[in-house]
Amino acid sequence: MIVCGDDGLARRLATELHELYGESVVLVMPPAGTAERPRARFGARRPTGLRVIEASELRDETLADAGIADATALALAYGDDETNIRAALAARRANPGLRLVIRLYNRRLGAQLADLLDQAGAGADPQGAPAATAGTTVLSDADTAAPALAATAVAGTSRAIPAGGVLLRAVEYGAPAAGPGPQAPLATLALLSTGTTGAGTPYRGQDSPELLPDDDAVAAATERGRVVLERIASTEGNTTRPDGRGAPLAALFSRQVRWSFAGISAVVLALAGATWATSGDASPIGPLYVVLLDLFAIDDPARGQPVDRQVLQLLAGFAGLLLLPLVTAAVLEVFGTFRAASSLRRPRRGQSGHVVLLGLGKIGGRVLRELRALRIPVVCVEADPSARGVAVARRLRVPTVIGDVTQEGVLEAAGIERAAALLALTSKDTTNLEAVLYARTLAPGLRAALRLYDDDFATAVYRTMRAAYPAALTRSRSVSTLAAPAFAVAMLGRQIVGAIPVERRVLLIATLDVEGHPLLEGRTVADVFTAGTCRVVAVDRPDDRDGSGVPAPPGDYVLRAGDRAVIAVTQRGLAEFVGRRTVVP
Known part of the structure; x- marks a missing residue:
């Protein structure tokens, strides 16, 4: 190769x-x-x-x-x-x-x-x-790594993985002793190195997570957080965002303008009704036409006509005077709406619970799409107004601060003190590290994830930040580390359907044909399971290709020809299943 x-x-x-x-x-x-x-x-x-x-x-x-x-x-x-x-x-x-x-x-x-x-x-x-x-x-390394980076920044949210005719998602929960977790998880994918004890104090008893544990290990880990697999019955709502095209009436006109138009319309209808009642016409169309002529000041004075007709004409002319500034205000509002849709939005004053995304390059732009697909509020910070992701932020109407993140006041403008998480994804390692350290001084408990070029440097930063801020969640990610497994599997002739980051490690979700596979065909799900290596999480059967596949097959289910097994594997476990060599644990 x-x-x-x-x-x-x-x-x-x-x-x-x-x-x-x-x-x-x-x-x-x-x-x-x-x-x-x-x-x-x-x-x-x-x-x-x-x-x-x-x-x-x-x-x-x-x-x-x-x-x-x-x-x-x-x-x-x-x-x-x-x-x-x-x-x-x-x-x-x-x-x-x-x-x-x-x-x-x-x-x-x-x-x-x-x-x-x-x-x-x-x-x-x-x-x-x-x-x-x-x-x-x-x-694309950006597309491959973006879901993992987005999931890192948002604890408690998950990334949906289509597999076996159903939608699956991996969710991170605290220790069982600290509070309720999932009601009926399909499988426990990993035990985290951190967690929370029943007393609410942080637990850090392990140096690395334990992937694909067996039932005994899960039962014994009462103080460790875990990553579990859940099923999504259907897609969670429409993820379409407003982009300025096909904007509804409420987006074009303010409430005051809409109520003013409603009031003017009511006045016109009242004047038309009064004119109809006093004129004796058989149809209301003629009186309504006369009122509109008076409203728009068309020269048709009511000389020699009854007093009530003259009074109604004066009232209609007065209503026309009120209509003129209202139309002007409506036109200006429409112009301002479309102008705002084509420009970058500013963060709202007092906004909280959002994710601050630093850097809108090719990685940042992809991560922004992932976060918005998850309906996570985002505020972006970018120094270059012509960066690739700025157009994405403008189209998705995401608040964006243009400025150098290393300068004082830029993070504050993005509301970092009230943010839920920080994602530092610029192309410079020092800028990302400086931004996270400065954010820690403003919000010590902030959840932070930073992109670093070198994997060894990312590991060192992760360990140091974890020791310096034990009460805060810090993650350092190398894009090459997150993207390399997908490229490697593609070179081997296999495709993975998802990658789940678990702290500093990656768990792969792969789909394999059972027919002719020596490790799958004719074996039960329990026989295939190997702690720390492989676990069958779903089976797509030929008679269930309508979307009702087996999401959590029982341990005695026998895999047969025609089935497609969805397996969660480590990188070494995948090496066994592609038949390249036998990996000795």
Whole structure:
């Protein structure tokens, strides 16, 4: 397998394929210390047996040197979309049967490119054999990591995962001794390293979470928090947000203007009724027309007519004088509404319980969409008005503060003292760390999560912040760590349907066909379960493809041909199920 890239994602992916799945991997990266790779280094953790080719540009000669003709899969993980597209086209020509995994930010272009490359790979190779293994998977590290980052910032909320014909979600709860938890969870996915005792004091008795525990371990963990799997019967409401198009009447006109129009309409109807009663006309249409003429001051004086007609005309003219400023106010309000819809909103005074999102780059923009899909109130902070995510914030009408987060008063303008959580997702590690530390001085108990480039640095920051602020929840996330498992599984020819972050670890949700699988077919759900490695959480049966699949199969259910098993696995457990090698615990 060949991995090409210029940042931490490529290094992490190559290391995971080599060490976890036992693959023969060639890593192509720019030379260390160059502008293309200023921080990309392995240091002392470089895995043994991993071949590394240094090349400033990914040319055809470089791919040939890496063995593209005999390779099984190629991952193109450069940060530049154009570089990945050029290399993908060249690689498909060199090896029609190659499995391609491409990192692209532009999702629409990625879907079109995948179709194009799949059509090219569906033909015959130079020897005339069909390229049956050819396939193209387009992934975005931003899309892959965004749900995990959003879930990190919002404790108690969850991310829905479509699996087995149902919607599943993983929810984090406190210790059972501290209060009520879920009524009937499908499964306990993990025991956290932290929790709350029955007395309400923080519990920190473990260094790392315990993934996929057995029933005995769950029963004994009375003071540890846990992550459980629940079923969602249906989608939780419509997530459509107002974006300024098709705005309702209430969004265009204020309550005062609407009531004023209602009052004027009532006056006009009353004058029309009085005119009809005094004129003796058979139909009210004529009197109403006369009142409207008087209202709009059309020259038709009631000379020589009865006094009551003249009085009604004067009253209608007076009502017309009141209507003129009302129409002017309505026009100005409509203009102001559309102007506000095309500009950034300011945070409301006194807003509380929201998430402060720092950075609206490609990662921040994706996370913002995830938070709004969960109906979480958000206030954004961005220094660059032309950043990618600013347009997303404007379209979703999310309050945004334009300013440098390191400057005094910017976080205060976003209401950090009253916020529920802080997400620091700028492209600079020092900026994220500085923002979290400053926010801690303003709100010591604030839930905070920060994005860091280097995984080792992220681990060190997490441990230090946890020790310095034991009563506050702090998470540090490396995007490459969150995204690498999805890229690795795609290179192995499998797809995962979700990734659940559990503190510093990741639990994968995968869907596998039971037929012909030696670890699944003919075995019961209880036999497949291995503590710390794998657990069947749902089964999609052929006769239940209408959405009524088995969300929590019993332990004695026998998996048979035609079933699709939805399994929660660790990264090492997934290595067993893709049949690459047997992992010894």
